Amino acid sequence: MPPNLPLDLSEKSIWVAGETGMVGRAVLRALENEEGNIISAPHSVLDLTNQQQTYEWLGANKPNIIIMAAAKVGGIGANMAEPAAFLHENLAMAQNVIHGAFQADVGKLLYLGSSCIYPKIAEQPIKEETLLTGALEPTNEGYALAKIAGLKLCQFYREQHGCDYISAMPTNLYGSYDNFDAEKSHVIPAMILKFHQAKINGDKEVVLWGTGMPLREFLYVDDLAQGLIHLLKNYSDSSPVNMGSGQEISILDLAQMIKNIVGFEGGIKFDSSKPDGTSRKLLDNSKINDLGWGAETQLEYGLRQVYEWYISQSSASLAA
Numbered sequence: 001m002p003p004n005l006p007l008d009l010s011e012k013s014i015w016v017a018g019e020t021g022m023v024g025r026a027v028l029r030a031l032e033n034e035e036g037n038i039i040s041a042p043h044s045v046l047d048l049t050n051q052q053q054t055y056e057w058l059g060a061n062k063p064n065i066i067i068m069a070a071a072k073v074g075g076i077g078a079n080m081a082e083p084a085a086f087l088h089e090n091l092a093m094a095q096n097v098i099h100g101a102f103q104a105d106v107g108k109l110l111y112l113g114s115s116c117i118y119p120k121i122a123e124q125p126i127k128e129e130t131l132l133t134g135a136l137e138p139t140n141e142g143y144a145l146a147k148i149a150g151l152k153l154c155q156f157y158r159e160q161h162g163c164d165y166i167s168a169m170p171t172n173l174y175g176s177y178d179n180f181d182a183e184k185s186h187v188i189p190a191m192i193l194k195f196h197q198a199k200i201n202g203d204k205e206v207v208l209w210g211t212g213m214p215l216r217e218f219l220y221v222d223d224l225a226q227g228l229i230h231l232l233k234n235y236s237d238s239s240p241v242n243m244g245s246g247q248e249i250s251i252l253d254l255a256q257m258i259k260n261i262v263g264f265e266g267g268i269k270f271d272s273s274k275p276d277g278t279s280r281k282l283l284d285n286s287k288i289n290d291l292g293w294g295a296e297t298q299l300e301y302g303l304r305q306v307y308e309w310y311i312s313q314s315s316a317s318l319a320a
C-alpha cells in the first residue's frame with residue numbers, strides 16, 4: 001500500500017530518537033518550521049538498548065513518525081577501542097526501535113545510517129548500489145555492520161509487512177553540539193579542540209593523526225536536517241539514500257582551514273604511524289539531489305559557526 005506523497009506532517013506526532021545529539025537537535029530545529037507535534041523521550045528516560053523499555057514506551061506513546069537518530073557514535077579511536085560496544089549497542093537500538101515501531105503501528109520511520117556502511121574500496125563517488133559489494137573499513141566495522149543491519153531491517157519490514165520505513169546514509173557531519181571529547185570525537189571537533197588548546201598554550205605545533213592525504217566530504221548538520229525532513233515527506237522506497245555535500249577536501253587542507261579559523265599560528269605535523277582510515281570517501285548524491293534537496297552551507301562558513309558555538313559553550317561552562 002504505497003503512501004500518498006508528499007507526506008503531510010501536520011497533526012502527526014513525531015518522535016526524534018537521539019534528540020539530545022548533534023543530529024537530533026538539528027532535526028528538532030528544522031521541525032520548528034513544521035506543524036507536527038513533537039514527543040520526547042531522551043536517553044535519560046529511555047534506554048533504547050533495553051528492549052522491554054523501548055517496546056513499552058512505543059506501545060504507550062504510539063508516535064506516527066519516528067526519526068531514528070540515536071546511536072553510539074565516535075571517531076576512529078573510539079571505534080577501534082570499543083568495537084564490541086559499537087556493534088552491540090547500535091544493533092540493539094536499531095532492532096528495538098524498528099521492531100518496536102512495527103508493533104506500535106508507526107506510520108513512517110526514517111533510519112539514519114552512515115556512509116561507513118560502504119566497502120572500504122569502492123568506486124567514487126559511491127552509489128547506494130555499492131552496499132555489500134566488498135569488505136568494510138576495519139577500523140569501524142562493528143559500527144558499520146550494525147548500521148547495515150538497521151537499514152536491512154527497514155527494507156525487510158517494508159517487503160514483508162508493507163511498512164513505510166526509509167533510510168538515509170549521511171556523509172561525515174559537523175555542527176553545533178558535536179562531541180568535543182578528545183578521546184571520542186570525529187575529525188572536525190578533534191581538530192578544533194587541538195588547535196584551540198595549542199593556541200591557548202602557545203604551542204609551536206599541532207600533531208594530527210595519519211598522513212593528511214585522505215579526502216573527505218563533510219555536511220553541515222543543519223543542511224542534513226533540512227534534507228531529512230525533505231526525504232521524510234517525499235520518499236518512500238527500500239533503497240537507502242545518500243546525503244552529502246558533494247564537496248571533498250583533504251585532511252591537510254581541512255587542518256589548514258581550521259588552523260586559520262581558530263587563529264593558531266604554529267605548524268602542523270602529521271603522525272603517519274596512526275591510521276588514516278579510508279583514503280577517499282565521496283558519496284554520489286544524485287538520488288537526493290534529484291528528489292529536490294542539495295546542501296547549501298559552504299564548509300568554511302559552517303566551520304566558523306561551529307568554532308563560535310564551541311567558544312560560546314566553553315565560556316558558558318567557565319562562567320557556570
Ligand SMILES: NC(=O)c1ccc[n+]([C@@H]2O[C@H](COP(=O)([O-])OP(=O)(O)OC[C@H]3O[C@@H](n4cnc5c(N)ncnc54)[C@H](OP(=O)(O)O)[C@@H]3O)[C@@H](O)[C@H]2O)c1
Nearest residue numbers: 018020021022023043047048049070071073112114172173
Ligand atoms: N556525526 C556524524 O558525523 C554522523 C555521520 C553519519 C551518520 N551519523 C548518524 O547520525 C545519527 C546521530 O549521530 P550524532 O552525530 O547526532 O550522534 P550524537 O551527537 O552522539 O547523538 C547520539 C544520540 O543518541 C543518544 N543515545 C545514545 N545511546 C542511547 C541509548 N542507549 N538510548 C537512547 N539514546 C541513546 C544520545 O543520547 P545521550 O547523549 O544522552 O547518550 C544522543 O542523543 C547516528 O545514527 C549516526 O550514526 C552521524
